[in-house]
Amino acid sequence: MSDCIQLAHGGGGTLMQQLINQELRALYADPTQVLHDAARLELPPGPLAFSTDGYVVQPLEFPGGDIGSLAVIGTANDLAMAGARPLHLSVALLLEEGLPLALLRRLVASMAAAARACELTIVTGDTKVVERGKADGIFITTSGIGAVQAPTPIHPTAIRPGDQLLLSGDLGRHGVAILAARHGLALVPPVLSDCAPLWPQVRALLEAGVRIHCLRDLTRGGLASALHELAEAAVVELAIEEARLPVLEPVARTCELLGFDPLHLANEGRFVVVVPPQARDQTQTLLAASGGAWIGSVRPASKGARVLLTTSFGTERLLLPLSGELLPRIC
Amino acid sequence: MSAALQSQINGRVAELAAQLAATASRPWTLMEVCGGQTHAILRWGLDQLLPPGLRLIHGPGCPVCVTSAERIDAALELAVRPEVILCSYGDMLRVPGGAAGHDLLGARAAGGDVRLLTSPLQAIALAQACPERQVVFLAVGFETTAPATALLLRQARALGLTNLTVLLAHVRVAPAMAALLQEPGNQVQGFLAAGHVGAVMGTAELGQLVRRHRVPVVVTGFEPVDVMAALLRLVQLLEAGTPALANAYGRVVRQQGNGAAQALLKEVFAVVDQPWRGLGPIAGGGYELVAAYRDFDALLRFDLPPAAAAPPPEPLASPCISGLILQGRALPPDCPAFGSACTPERPLGAPMVSSEGACAAYHRYRRPAP
Numbered sequence: 001m002s003d004c005i006q007l008a009h010g011g012g013g014t015l016m017q018q019l020i021n022q023e024l025r026a027l028y029a030d031p032t033q034v035l036h037d038a039a040r041l042e043l044p045p046g047p048l049a050f051s052t053d054g055y056v057v058q059p060l061e062f063p064g065g066d067i068g069s070l071a072v073i074g075t076a077n078d079l080a081m082a083g084a085r086p087l088h089l090s091v092a093l094l095l096e097e098g099l100p101l102a103l104l105r106r107l108v109a110s111m112a113a114a115a116r117a118c119e120l121t122i123v124t125g126d127t128k129v130v131e132r133g134k135a136d137g138i139f140i141t142t143s144g145i146g147a148v149q150a151p152t153p154i155h156p157t158a159i160r161p162g163d164q165l166l167l168s169g170d171l172g173r174h175g176v177a178i179l180a181a182r183h184g185l186a187l188v189p190p191v192l193s194d195c196a197p198l199w200p201q202v203r204a205l206l207e208a209g210v211r212i213h214c215l216r217d218l219t220r221g222g223l224a225s226a227l228h229e230l231a232e233a234a235v236v237e238l239a240i241e242e243a244r245l246p247v248l249e250p251v252a253r254t255c256e257l258l259g260f261d262p263l264h265l266a267n268e269g270r271f272v273v274v275v276p277p278q279a280r281d282q283t284q285t286l287l288a289a290s291g292g293a294w295i296g297s298v299r300p301a302s303k304g305a306r307v308l309l310t311t312s313f314g315t316e317r318l319l320l321p322l323s324g325e326l327l328p329r330i331c
Numbered sequence: 332m333s334a335a336l337q338s339q340i341n342g343r344v345a346e347l348a349a350q351l352a353a354t355a356s357r358p359w360t361l362m363e364v365c366g367g368q369t370h371a372i373l374r375w376g377l378d379q380l381l382p383p384g385l386r387l388i389h390g391p392g393c394p395v396c397v398t399s400a401e402r403i404d405a406a407l408e409l410a411v412r413p414e415v416i417l418c419s420y421g422d423m424l425r426v427p428g429g430a431a432g433h434d435l436l437g438a439r440a441a442g443g444d445v446r447l448l449t450s451p452l453q454a455i456a457l458a459q460a461c462p463e464r465q466v467v468f469l470a471v472g473f474e475t476t477a478p479a480t481a482l483l484l485r486q487a488r489a490l491g492l493t494n495l496t497v498l499l500a501h502v503r504v505a506p507a508m509a510a511l512l513q514e515p516g517n518q519v520q521g522f523l524a525a526g527h528v529g530a531v532m533g534t535a536e537l538g539q540l541v542r543r544h545r546v547p548v549v550v551t552g553f554e555p556v557d558v559m560a561a562l563l564r565l566v567q568l569l570e571a572g573t574p575a576l577a578n579a580y581g582r583v584v585r586q587q588g589n590g591a592a593q594a595l596l597k598e599v600f601a602v603v604d605q606p607w608r609g610l611g612p613i614a615g616g617g618y619e620l621v622a623a624y625r626d627f628d629a630l631l632r633f634d635l636p637p638a639a640a641a642p643p644p645e646p647l648a649s650p651c652i653s654g655l656i657l658q659g660r661a662l663p664p665d666c667p668a669f670g671s672a673c674t675p676e677r678p679l680g681a682p683m684v685s686s687e688g689a690c691a692a693y694h695r696y697r698r699p700a701p
Contacts, residue, residue: 259686
């Protein structure tokens with residue numbers, strides 16, 4: 001086998017069989033899965049969650065993760081945000097002609113490891129190869145099924161004034177890791193992506209009997225965009241306190257240097273949880289181990305759906321979602 | 332930041348706010364020159380901590396905002412040529428040229444090779460890696476980034492690179508401050524000057540400004556304590572009737588500035604009159620390349636027209652009042668287009684684009700609920 005992906009690897013012939021049998025088999029918990037067109041699933045009773053996502057990150061490998069781990073964990077996390085235990089995943093790989101096989105092997109191993117970490121199985125997949133220049137190395141699409149464990153629907157419409165907002169850990173590390181890799185910033189020591197499965201934390205909350213009104217993972221756009229989406233969907237005002245937001249020193253410093261706001265940076269292993277007031281302290285205790293914190297509360301939308309931030313000086317400002325592309329400033 | 336440090340900072344800011352309230356006996360109108368300071372003030376809500384008569388107006392210290400539309404149009408023209416790799420700093424990519432909606436990101440979407448740099452020196456590696464292409468660096472910024480462009484040119488010349496040029500749009504701050512004071516109807520009674528420019532240029536130019544125009548200037552930084560301490564110092568000088576220069580950013584700015592950076596500027600650039608977007612021509616407001624570096628001028632290399640003495644006025648049909656905002660004569664919410672026809676996604680004027688622009692700061696931190 002040559003050391004790069006060729007068009008024939010997607011052509012349905014012997015090279016494609018070799019690719020699937022030699023390189024992609026490691027994805028599947030049950031290697032006989034690769035022998036058939038569709039997976040047969042035995043699902044637990046009760047409601048299911050279903051989610052899909054496409055992954056196009058550059059660079060393909062970054063400090064603390066890669067597009068493979070991201071593609072598995074990202075979709076598993078979307079399921080967790082519906083209060084569902086991730087069960088099964090499908091994986092579609094779009095490979096660009098010329099992708100080094102060694103890189104593909106690393107990404108496949110990373111996906112398999114991420115699947116084990118998320119306690120889910122990859123049950124079906126597809127592979128296509130496109131001509132050089134028609135893709136950016138590799139694009140991955142994953143779809144996942146999970147078993148809903150939450151007793152009541154977790155949804156923005158369940159948010160009520162008086163509810164409390166908590167955050168599961170520190171902000172902005174994934175964004176800084178990607179930006180540093182993309183712009184050739186050699187941060188010493190490197191800031192590692194926070195990419196991690198969220199289900200264990202959600203399960204702990206559910207098992208402790210916390211009545212979760214809503215969950216939202218912080219991905220592109222960071223905390224600011226996530227809170228905005230929630231405020232708009234629930235038609236409430238979210239009031240948060242800046243001093244409560246956990247941001248690690250290297251992230252804060254990098255943001256200062258480049259003119260970014262840590263509240264706009266992407267995360268891949270963090271979520272906001274909205275709970276009724278009586279569940280606040282218990283939730284805080286459960287999330288504290290991972291660096292989580294109480295960050296604010298929900299108010300009626302007297303001045304419209306918005307997110308209001310109180311600075312550490314007691315002054316107030318609006319927290320708006322990121323607009324346009326995140327670009328480093330000039331000075 | 333540790334909780335102890337944050338609480339120390341909170342205490343200091345509260346203390347400075349109380350001292351300001353006790354010191355200001357009448358209304359004063361002050362200008363923070365630098366867009367970084369404008370953003371810090373709005374980001375931290377520092378204006379909410381000031382006594383009622385103290386009015387802040389936001390200066391033109393946003394390099395992206397004052398880069399002439401003509402120069403951006405030249406960049407747009409070059410960006411779509413197949414042989415050209417056009418590079419610049421991140422927030423330059425969204426600034427519209429003479430026609431709203433035409434920016435470098437659009438040129439990239441239309442097939443132009445537009446790259447984002449975090450250091451001008453990256454242009455050298457790019458020129459070496461692509462010998463068959465022409466690398467053009469759109470060089471913008473105040474005296475803070477001009478030395479880095481000078482260093483790029485010194486290295487490019489030493490390496491004998493023939494496929495690298497710069498589209499020069501650097502601007503000088505002190506002449507623009509003088510020009511604002513000479514405007515009829517000027518309201519500025521004192522300046523907060525930009526600390527980063529001071530770090531490079533020192534304080535001599537500002538000293539001249541103070542002597543010539545009898546207006547107090549306080550050099551400061553961008554942290555809440557820096558801004559509040561400088562405002563207090565400025566109000567103290569005004570109340571005492573002492574038009575003096577003070578340095579409230581001593582940990583960064585030295586009187587003589589950065590000698591190595593100044594030597595680079597002198598080697599590569601000569602001071603020229605330059606049009607600033609929104610302000611018009613500023614005497615001594617920019618740089619041109621000295622004769623020894625003229626081979627690196629993109630305007631000459633690509634036979635583009637040199638900068639006009641005065642820029643064409645912004646189209647009358649546009650409701651954008653960015654000129655008034657850059658002169659400190661209006662606040663962003665005064666503009667009929669603010670937040671409606673003009674947003675960071677579809678900016679009509681440069682101050683809505685840049686992370687240093689006053690309109691972007693108001694839009695980001697103060698936009699009223701729809």
